[in-house]
Amino acid sequence: MRPLRIGLFTDTFLPDQNGIVTSVGLLSDELRARGHHVEVVAPFFPEAQDTRSDVRRAASVRYVFLPTYRLAWPTRRDFAERYDLIHTHTPLTLGLAGARLARKWGVPHVATYHTHLEAYTHYVPGLTALQRRTRLVTRLMGRYYRRANAVIVPTAGMLDVTRGMGVRSPVVIPTAVEPEVLRGAPPIETPWPAGRRRLLTVGRLAREKRFDLVLDALAGLPNGHLVVLGEGPERGRLEEHAARRGVADRVSFLGVRPWTEMGAYYRLAELFLFASDTETQGLVLQEAQLMGVPVVAVGARGTLSGVAHGRSGYLVAPGDVGALTRHAAAILSDPALWARLSRGARRYGATWTPGGVAERVLDVYAGVLGTPQEVPFAEGAAALTARNTLVYDH
Numbered sequence: 001m002r003p004l005r006i007g008l009f010t011d012t013f014l015p016d017q018n019g020i021v022t023s024v025g026l027l028s029d030e031l032r033a034r035g036h037h038v039e040v041v042a043p044f045f046p047e048a049q050d051t052r053s054d055v056r057r058a059a060s061v062r063y064v065f066l067p068t069y070r071l072a073w074p075t076r077r078d079f080a081e082r083y084d085l086i087h088t089h090t091p092l093t094l095g096l097a098g099a100r101l102a103r104k105w106g107v108p109h110v111a112t113y114h115t116h117l118e119a120y121t122h123y124v125p126g127l128t129a130l131q132r133r134t135r136l137v138t139r140l141m142g143r144y145y146r147r148a149n150a151v152i153v154p155t156a157g158m159l160d161v162t163r164g165m166g167v168r169s170p171v172v173i174p175t176a177v178e179p180e181v182l183r184g185a186p187p188i189e190t191p192w193p194a195g196r197r198r199l200l201t202v203g204r205l206a207r208e209k210r211f212d213l214v215l216d217a218l219a220g221l222p223n224g225h226l227v228v229l230g231e232g233p234e235r236g237r238l239e240e241h242a243a244r245r246g247v248a249d250r251v252s253f254l255g256v257r258p259w260t261e262m263g264a265y266y267r268l269a270e271l272f273l274f275a276s277d278t279e280t281q282g283l284v285l286q287e288a289q290l291m292g293v294p295v296v297a298v299g300a301r302g303t304l305s306g307v308a309h310g311r312s313g314y315l316v317a318p319g320d321v322g323a324l325t326r327h328a329a330a331i332l333s334d335p336a337l338w339a340r341l342s343r344g345a346r347r348y349g350a351t352w353t354p355g356g357v358a359e360r361v362l363d364v365y366a367g368v369l370g371t372p373q374e375v376p377f378a379e380g381a382a383a384l385t386a387r388n389t390l391v392y393d394h
Contacts, residue, residue: 001362001371003035007083009098011072011090013042013055017256018204019283020114023154023175024089028054030358039083041094043072058094066123066233073097076104083107085365089114091144099147108368111148113162113170116301117141119208119278142166149368152361154281155302171364176357177287179350185263191252192268196225197332200269200293202262202284203276205232210298212241213275213321219245220325224332226251226273229265266291270338271331274298277318282306289313290349294341296327312345 010024028038032054040052043060050057060072071093079101086102087110088095095111102109118137121127131137142165145151151170153162162170192198199218203209211228215238218226228238228251235253242248257265266272272288277300285295285306295307299315307313314331316323331338 001366001369003037004084004365004369005037005039005081006031006365007039007041007079007086007098007101009041009086009088009090009094011043011069011092011094013040014050014052015045015048016068017259019175019281020089022177022283023112023114025052026176026178026354027358027361030354031362034358034362041074041098043070043094045070058097065125068232069123074101076101085110085369087112087361087365088148091117091141095144099144108149108365109147110150110152110364110368111145112152112154113145113158114154114281116158116161116278122207138165150364152364155305157301157304161301171360173357173360173364174352175281175283175286176352176354177283177290177349178354179290181260182263182266182287182291185261185267188261188264188268190268191227191254191265192225196250197221197223198268198270199224199226199273199328200229200265200271200288201226201273202229202265202287203274205230205234205238207234208276208278209234210275210277211238213298213319213324214273215242215245215247215251216321217273217275217324217328218242218247218250220321221328221332224250224271224328227265227269228253229255229257229262231256262287263291266293269293271296271328272313273324273328274303275324276303277301279303279306286349286352288349289345292342292346292349294331294338294345296324296331298324308344308348311341312348313341 008024012020024040028040031038038054039056040054041056044057058072058074060070063069063071073093074097082105085108086098088098089112099109121131145165145167151162151167152173153170154175156172159170201214218224242251266288272293272295274297277298279302281302288295289312295313297303297307298318300318307315309315314327
């Protein structure tokens with residue numbers, strides 16, 4: 001395969017921190033290391049100071065109903081050279097723009113299904129009721145993904161979702177995590193009080209992530225102290241919920257932490273709790289397990305394959321706070337069980353490396369371009385002496 005010009009279109013990128021940012025950033029790093037020219041097309045953030053050479057910012061406006069989100073729409077005039085292939089990571093504004101450019105230029109369009117948007121309709125006034133009556137969001141997403149030349153999903157649990165939209169032959173390629181950044185995180189001062197069991201959860205503090213259920217489980221773990229890493233519109237309500245449940249003194253909301261520090265929090269944690277039932281993959285589960293932290297999480301959609309049940313942690317039914325609490329208590333009370341699950345978590349979390357994921361994605365690119373991939377660009381990797389990695393500066 002010759003070196004390609006590739007456009008990765010995403011509605012979220014640095015300074016945001018989430019699984020899509022990780023996925024797109026690592027993919028760009030690995031593709032460029034193999035000799036390809038890659039541009040990450042992302043919304044302009046006024047507060048962003050790009051340290052990466054691969055980012056192209058598109059003019060954007062703040063979304064009034066979710067102020068942390070920005071809407072962008074580039075045109076062909078924004079691009080001096082066309083891409084050989086466009087890979088979208090969103091069906092929203094930049095994803096639509098990328099698909100439109102691919103059609104105008106006559107180049108392949110690959111789309112990754114990262115987000116189950118039907119679970120996010122509450123961010124658009126009136127859309128939840130409209131979706132219930134007409135399935136409008138589902139139909140529009142189906143139309144978008146059916147028009148792509150290839151569709152990638154991060155977990156087997158998402159195959160049925162995309163097939164239900166009429167997508168033919170979606171390909172499962174899990175998102176990778178960067179093990180060296182996590183393992184190389186410098187030590188931090190522990191945020192957990194002495195003598196308390198160290199519980200951790202990570203993610204955007206939004207209604208669909210169900211952190212309220214994690215707080216409910218904490219109420220049944222009297223010796224546990226929960227550290228919450230992340231920020232979002234639900235933080236105030238979650239703090240109020242913690243007070244109502246009588247656990248406000250046993251939870252620490254630390255906000256967004258630099259990516260370079262995240263490994264230190266995982267390293268100190270004893271148990272990772274997660275209750276979202278809307279994930280397409282749940283990348284934080286993989287990060288926790290990579291660092292040897294057993295997981296107790298809701299098993300739904302993408303998280304069903306995110307934890308090796310009984311080997312790296314446990315999965316419970318959506319909304320089952322009792323099971324979440326029981327499994328957490330069992331792990332914390334049995335050192336031998338904790339050690340076995342920790343070993344299993346390290347093995348399971350290391351299943352997908354960034355390089356291996358990139359090779360799978362290149363196979364998809366080769367298929368839609370009609371140019372089977374024969375050899376990786378080892379010379380390109382050697383020439384890239386200062387590979388950009390995902391570093392969040394705050």
